[in-house]
Amino acid sequence: MSRFRAMMKMTAVRLSALYLVLFTICALVLVFYITSSSVRLLTTQTETAVNEEIESIGQVYQRGGIVGLVRTIDRRGRQPGAYLYLVTDPAGRIVAGNVQSIEVGVLQTEGWIERPITYERYNEGSDPQVHTAIARVIVMPNGIRVMVGRDLGEPEQVRLVVRRALMAALGIMGVGAFLIWFFVGRRALQRIDEVSVASQRIMGGDLAGRLPVSGSGDEFDRLSENLNGMLARIQELNEGVRHVSDNIAHDLKTPLTRMHNRAESALSSARTTKAYRAAMEGMISDSDQLIRTFNAILMISRLESGYSTETMEPIALSTIVEDVFELYEPSAEEAGVTLTLGPIDETPVKANRELIGQTISNLVDNAIKYASASDNPVEVTLSVEKHDDKVKVIVADNGPGIPPDQVARATERFVRLEESRSQPGSGLGLSLAKAVMKLHGGTLELTDNAPGLRAVLVFPVGEENV
Numbered sequence: 001m002s003r004f005r006a007m008m009k010m011t012a013v014r015l016s017a018l019y020l021v022l023f024t025i026c027a028l029v030l031v032f033y034i035t036s037s038s039v040r041l042l043t044t045q046t047e048t049a050v051n052e053e054i055e056s057i058g059q060v061y062q063r064g065g066i067v068g069l070v071r072t073i074d075r076r077g078r079q080p081g082a083y084l085y086l087v088t089d090p091a092g093r094i095v096a097g098n099v100q101s102i103e104v105g106v107l108q109t110e111g112w113i114e115r116p117i118t119y120e121r122y123n124e125g126s127d128p129q130v131h132t133a134i135a136r137v138i139v140m141p142n143g144i145r146v147m148v149g150r151d152l153g154e155p156e157q158v159r160l161v162v163r164r165a166l167m168a169a170l171g172i173m174g175v176g177a178f179l180i181w182f183f184v185g186r187r188a189l190q191r192i193d194e195v196s197v198a199s200q201r202i203m204g205g206d207l208a209g210r211l212p213v214s215g216s217g218d219e220f221d222r223l224s225e226n227l228n229g230m231l232a233r234i235q236e237l238n239e240g241v242r243h244v245s246d247n248i249a250h251d252l253k254t255p256l257t258r259m260h261n262r263a264e265s266a267l268s269s270a271r272t273t274k275a276y277r278a279a280m281e282g283m284i285s286d287s288d289q290l291i292r293t294f295n296a297i298l299m300i301s302r303l304e305s306g307y308s309t310e311t312m313e314p315i316a317l318s319t320i321v322e323d324v325f326e327l328y329e330p331s332a333e334e335a336g337v338t339l340t341l342g343p344i345d346e347t348p349v350k351a352n353r354e355l356i357g358q359t360i361s362n363l364v365d366n367a368i369k370y371a372s373a374s375d376n377p378v379e380v381t382l383s384v385e386k387h388d389d390k391v392k393v394i395v396a397d398n399g400p401g402i403p404p405d406q407v408a409r410a411t412e413r414f415v416r417l418e419e420s421r422s423q424p425g426s427g428l429g430l431s432l433a434k435a436v437m438k439l440h441g442g443t444l445e446l447t448d449n450a451p452g453l454r455a456v457l458v459f460p461v462g463e464e465n466v
Contacts, residue, residue, distance in 0.1 A: 371399025
């Protein structure tokens with residue numbers, strides 16, 4: 001009983017039961033309509049036949065009188081499938097006919113009897129059966145009454161056959177529905193139990209667990225696959241959070257330690273205003289680095305969540321690239337890096353000037369910073385190119401580049417491929433660039449420049465992006 005109640009709580013089983021009830025109601029209405037129409041048609045045909053028979057008997061009476069009428073009725077009443085005949089004299093005594101007994105008072109009326117009458121036939125033995133019929137009574141000028149009727153057995157048989165067929169069909173449907181509920185519902189409950197067990201295991205902390213997939217491709221499999229995809233994403237995010245936490249602890253520990261050491265050194269050894277000022281300036285510099293790191297983290301989180309209060313407008317990326325070039329040309333020359341401006345396309349795109357400017361600046365700053373460590377002459381090129389329906393901002397250098405197996409990892413938060421961490425930075429530049437491009441519906445591509453790195457910001461171009 002408990003499993004049956006559990007099955008009835010399932011939407012699929014409830015819908016099946018509802019469809020079965022609706023089908024049963026429609027079938028009942030249809031069958032009763034067909035039965036009533038068939039019976040009504042047969043009754044009308046029977047009434048027409050009785051009227052024709054009365055006209056025929058009337059003609060016999062006109063030709064042969066009462067004697068001819070009695071003989072004709074006697075002869076016709078003995079034939080197979082004969083009509084019902086009954087002739088009485090003015091006193092009510094039966095003169096001729098094939099009916100043994102009839103309801104009291106039937107012959108006292110004239111015309112069609114308003115309702116079916118009951119009667120008994122001759123030669124039915126000691127256990128006569130009661131039959132029903134429709135009849136019409138006519139009164140002759142001399143007071144003789146003649147009743148002509150027709151048995152209703154044929155319409156009733158039609159009604160009985162249809163009802164039996166209906167009951168048989170409903171019975172088969174009921175058994176079939178029960179079997180379907182039992183087997184399909186039982187299988188569905190097993191699948192739900194498996195999902196529940198797996199869910200409890202996952203809620204217990206086993207994020208590597210997955211919901212079972214049978215391979216049938218049904219709705220349970222589709223749901224399990226979607227939930228498994230969601231669990232994989234959650235596991236990936238948790239791993240990212242764990243790595244970010246480790247990297248935050250590692251990257252923030254150094255400036256915090258420096259701040260602590262400088263403050264402690266100033267308190268213990270500094271004797272002059274200049275020494276105190278130097279210590280304070282160092283701590284302010286470390287604080288600024290911490291603030292920049294946290295601002296970058298907040299910006300990435302806001303962009304990855306899809307929310308931004310920044311405005312977007314159609315702008316030409318060439319103007320941003322030229323501004324960045326002018327900004328970094330002196331620092332590149334100071335670092336011994338040749339910063340050049342390549343082809344510049346003027347196609348506008350819908351973008352946020354501040355975010356794109358910051359992103360391109362980060363890429364150029366990274367290129368100058370890491371490429372300058374090379375022993376060979378270093379060159380960094382900035383360009384804007386249009387390919388089909390894409391506009392690409394390209395920052396290419398001939399420095400050490402990124403190993404192919406580290407490209408995907410390079411865009412993660414706080415990931416710095418320079419294990420010594422001798423260069424300044426927080427490892428958030430490429431993460432921020434990736435988040436900004438996602439906000440703009442574009443992508444960040446990191447490819448080999450042979451040698452060096454080729455960082456490409458790919459912007460879509462269309463009516464909705466301009």
